[in-house]
Amino acid sequence: MEEKFVLKGNICYSHNADRLECMEQGYLVCEDGRSAGVYKELPQIYAGFPLMDYGDRMIVPGLTDLHIHAPQYPFRGLGMDLELLDWLNTRTFPEEARYSDREYAGKAYRIFADDIKRGGTTRACIFGTLHREATVKLMDLMEATGLKTMVGKVNMDRNCPDFLVEESAEASIKETRLWLEEIKGRYRNTRPILTPRFIPTCTDELMEKLKGIQEQYGLPVQSHLSENMGEIAWVKELCPWSECYGDVYDHFGLFGGDVKTIMAHCVWSGEEETERLRERGVYVAHCPQSNTNLSSGIAPVRRYLDQGLKVGLGTDVAGGSSASVFRAMADAIQVSKLRWRLQDESLKPLTFTEAFYLGTKGGGSFFGKVGSFEADYEFDALVLNDSGLRHPQPLSLQERLERFIYLADERHIEAKYVAGKKVF
Ligand code: GUN
Numbered sequence: 001m002e003e004k005f006v007l008k009g010n011i012c013y014s015h016n017a018d019r020l021e022c023m024e025q026g027y028l029v030c031e032d033g034r035s036a037g038v039y040k041e042l043p044q045i046y047a048g049f050p051l052m053d054y055g056d057r058m059i060v061p062g063l064t065d066l067h068i069h070a071p072q073y074p075f076r077g078l079g080m081d082l083e084l085l086d087w088l089n090t091r092t093f094p095e096e097a098r099y100s101d102r103e104y105a106g107k108a109y110r111i112f113a114d115d116i117k118r119g120g121t122t123r124a125c126i127f128g129t130l131h132r133e134a135t136v137k138l139m140d141l142m143e144a145t146g147l148k149t150m151v152g153k154v155n156m157d158r159n160c161p162d163f164l165v166e167e168s169a170e171a172s173i174k175e176t177r178l179w180l181e182e183i184k185g186r187y188r189n190t191r192p193i194l195t196p197r198f199i200p201t202c203t204d205e206l207m208e209k210l211k212g213i214q215e216q217y218g219l220p221v222q223s224h225l226s227e228n229m230g231e232i233a234w235v236k237e238l239c240p241w242s243e244c245y246g247d248v249y250d251h252f253g254l255f256g257g258d259v260k261t262i263m264a265h266c267v268w269s270g271e272e273e274t275e276r277l278r279e280r281g282v283y284v285a286h287c288p289q290s291n292t293n294l295s296s297g298i299a300p301v302r303r304y305l306d307q308g309l310k311v312g313l314g315t316d317v318a319g320g321s322s323a324s325v326f327r328a329m330a331d332a333i334q335v336s337k338l339r340w341r342l343q344d345e346s347l348k349p350l351t352f353t354e355a356f357y358l359g360t361k362g363g364g365s366f367f368g369k370v371g372s373f374e375a376d377y378e379f380d381a382l383v384l385n386d387s388g389l390r391h392p393q394p395l396s397l398q399e400r401l402e403r404f405i406y407l408a409d410e411r412h413i414e415a416k417y418v419a420g421k422k423v424f
């Protein structure tokens, strides 16, 4: 189906991390699911396209959540008094174990899919659990939302409680293959992504065999990296030969290069690991709220941007309590200020323009030409209604957008388009 139409309104989008374009009463053209550009005056060739006038509303690119755990959605906002490894054992693994129950999984994932559809996210990279059946259910539900997502069946075959573990590398691989065969050709919006949970829960044998699957199916990869000091020390114990934590993924061929890869967190990546991330083109999913809740630390995003790493934002629910990428933008700015003040004055805080870029084009680029309204970008758009956020003074368009990310929630999102299709 061809999507051809024009949206009129106050249009904001990023060219790059330092350049935000804001045009009042502009025209945004969609042709075949892609942007055909933003114009102050509508060119004659588009005059025949249907036009939707959104008046004084703002129109911005859809948001990308590079890292979220669907099965953890039920306990967001609960049990935030622990650090990562204790939190996993106490809170996370028991909840994820419930997804062996098909009925529970269906109920929980329905709530997740409904809520994500209603929010500002148009693209997301999502962890499921190790359960094949539940993960297929999650993919079916995400497909129906119309959002573009990548979803992973989690692999984990060691250092897990016996109620949530795959009994061997062999068994994990077998389930992963069955999963991939079951969903082959089944979706338009939803894609599989290989998801080894993190090194402490994946044997060398599993990682080796996952590489075989990655190559055979040409899959992208998502995992966790250098989130917490205890985790990093544990990886060093498990893999004493490694030069750094990231080196372990790299050793097994699951760390960028030809393999599209997202590593969540990278709070404590040192010089060597940072250089490896850059060289291999690995995406860093910065998850500021999770890193605060689990007392993990503050990732040096300023340094990553300066050194040319690919960076986007993740909500990391339920480490993060909010599934809003707008909230992640504000959190990214706020924690960068604390880091600057308390930890390293050489790394300046992130600006609003940079945070907006990270949540749109920065993370969106993992999906291709996504996260901007520049010509040929896929047409993901949100219509924002800030009229309920009253103010007595005049505000520029950029000020309205800045305020929106701090003050608004999904109730202020009036319409959403993904790849040219209206979701609501
Ligand atoms: N590392 C391994 N598993 C997880 C998880 O579920 N959440 C977070 N934040 N970190 C992890």
Ligand code: FE
Pocket (backbone or CB within 6 Å): 067, 069, 224, 264, 316, 319
């Ligand atoms: Fe996570």
